[in-house]
Amino acid sequence: MFENEEIELSVDDAEDFDLSLDDAEEMEFEDLLSEDSLSEDFEEDASASMDESDNALPDDDQQEESTKKEGFFKRLISGLTKTRDNIVSGMDSIFSGFSKIDEEFYEELEETLIMGDIGVNATMRILDDLRDKVKAQHIKEPMACKQLLIDSIKEQMDVGETAYEFEDRTSVVFVIGVNGVGKTTTIGKLAGKLRAQNKKVVLAAADTFRAAAGEQLKEWANRADADLIGGQEGSDPAAVVFDAVSAAKARKADVLLCDTAGRLHNKKNLMDELKKINRVIDREYPEAYRETLVVLDATTGQNALSQAREFNDVTDITGVVLTKMDGTAKGGIAIAIQAELGIPVKYIGVGETIDDLQKFDADDFVNALFYTNEEE
Ligand SMILES: Nc1nc2c(ncn2[C@@H]2O[C@H](COP(=O)(O)OP(=O)(O)OP(=O)(O)O)[C@@H](O)[C@H]2O)c(=O)[nH]1
Ligand SMILES: [Mg+2]
Helix, strand or coil, rough: CCCCCCCCCCCHHHCCCCCCHHHCCCCCCHHHHHHHCCCCCCCEHHHHHHHCCCCCCCCCCHHHHHHHHHHHHHHHHHHHHHHHHHHHHHHHHHHHHHHCCCCCHHHHHHHHHHHHHCCHHHHHHHHHHHHHHHHHHCCCCHHHHHHHHHHHHHHHHCCCCCCCHHCCCCCCHHHHHHHCCCCHHHHHHHHHHHHHHHCCEEEEEECCCCCCCHHHHHHHHHHCCCEEEEECCCCHHHHHHHHHHHHHHHHHCCCCCCCCCCCCHHHHHHHHHHHHHHHHHHHHHHCEEEEEEEEEEEEHCCCCCCCCHHHHHHHHEEEEEEECCCCCCCCCCHHHHHHCCCCCCEECCCCCCCEEECCCCCCHHHHHHCCHHHHH
């Protein structure tokens, strides 16, 4: 089965992935084009529910930009408490416990970084960079290394400026990831964010494998005040996406968010299906800007990193959403993802409600990680 804990695709699997174009053509999508086949029994236009909803979105305009930024940083600091305790308290005792910078000092730092889920390769690069800086600047005091280490981590995480272009264009956001990582929840939160910017949002419930998946997305559509296009349980997910693309075009939607299954009968099926859906979007909506987000559960640490690699092999990932950052000690994985894969973490999930999705900024993240009260 395709469990969270183990996603291991062999190269052989990958070679089998290719579905021929003919397969896709056989799906007779033309038949689905007619208006009345748009899965009406499942389709939901939740626009009426906005006003009386308990979950009405906060009015961004009412808040001062600076207060928001401050509040955001505070939330980030508190969300990262466990990760910070895990990594930084170990660091501080190394910085204060050593009287000189020697091999043993570097070894202790290495162990702490690796234990903090920063990843072996990223750790090596961070420490090589630190050694260079220490040498070049003739640093003798371990305490004086702290800021250099922070700088090195930030440099290794550099993936250039993170673009959120899809938010401002007519776009399709394809959301993928193994089961239970938080795909559906992330789509709900993203829909909420986009609706708060007054965008027209359509959700495609392309997880037709799990019985409750459609209902779950429908709830999020109501909460976020977005349209939903779904299909019956067991129906072809690529056909649902085909319908959703037609609806997005007809309704002049700004953003189409596609939820996908995290588990199928086996891994190969899942990857085949993702490829097939991808092809349908490419063919039917070539004018749309494409964003492919892989959702990873931060609590799974290094497994998240290998999942990102596997998905990157079958599709071009444009960004990562790292969920469940609230309360995990494994938040260091954000560093490993950017430093080792060069893929930007675009959002982090910090809770289960509609407001619990934040844009990720590597510098803010590292600052929050190393934040101590004395520095105020
Ligand atoms: N604490 C916390 N929980 C989260 C976060 N994101 C998602 N969850 C929870 O994780 C669980 C799984 O989330 P889903 O959105 O259903 O995950 P999924 O990837 O769609 O799962 P499948 O559809 O089964 O593949 C739910 O209980 C969510 O509330 C987060 O950022 N923080
Ligand atoms: Mg789901």
